[in-house]
Amino acid sequence: MVCLGNICRSPTAEGVLRVQLEQAGLSAQARVDSVGTGDSHVGQPPDSRAIACANKHGVDISMLRARRLTLEDFDAFDVLLCADRTILHDARIRKPRTSHAQVELLLDWAGLGKKDVPDPYYGSARDFEHAYKLIDNAAAEIVERVRQRRF
Ligand code: 4NP
Numbered sequence: 001m002v003c004l005g006n007i008c009r010s011p012t013a014e015g016v017l018r019v020q021l022e023q024a025g026l027s028a029q030a031r032v033d034s035v036g037t038g039d040s041h042v043g044q045p046p047d048s049r050a051i052a053c054a055n056k057h058g059v060d061i062s063m064l065r066a067r068r069l070t071l072e073d074f075d076a077f078d079v080l081l082c083a084d085r086t087i088l089h090d091a092r093i094r095k096p097r098t099s100h101a102q103v104e105l106l107l108d109w110a111g112l113g114k115k116d117v118p119d120p121y122y123g124s125a126r127d128f129e130h131a132y133k134l135i136d137n138a139a140a141e142i143v144e145r146v147r148q149r150r151f
Contacts (some may be wrong), residue, residue, distance in 0.1 A: 013081070031077075035069040039068045043066060077130035078100075112134075
């Protein structure tokens with residue numbers, strides 16, 4: 001899961017997908033992680049508003065710490081799912097030629113359309129909630145892809 005700061009959208013996506021995979025009994029089928037394309041929040045926990053929003057939905061992301069996308073990630077992971085089109089562009093530019101990773105838009109890969117998860121960082125609790133719902137819906141579809149090994 002890839003966003004800009006790795007403190008709002010992608011740690012939420014990491015936490016939500018991990019919980020949904022656990023609930024589906026599929027935890028062993030996929031390793032989930034998250035990163036940011038930027039480095040301004042490296043080492044920090046998720047934004048307190050993202051932690052609160054996820055908590056409200058029974059997902060604890062407070063233990064996660066931000067890290068930046070590395071070249072190794074393109075070999076370590078089969079699929080890099082980007083929160084919005086800017087992130088997608090940045091991630092694709094960095095993808096080494098030797099990597100076979102799929103680098104895609106999160107909602108698109110989940111079959112929900114070529115749409116962004118809007119950045120809630122400069123927004124309100126409602127914006128965090130909106131991003132959460134999009135991510136939660138995407139995670140449900142991703143669980144199905146993992147179940148059917150479509151990745
Ligand atoms: P994220 O949100 O990419 O979903 O983690 C942001 C976090 C930090 C900033 C922008 C977006 N920032 O400009 O510092």
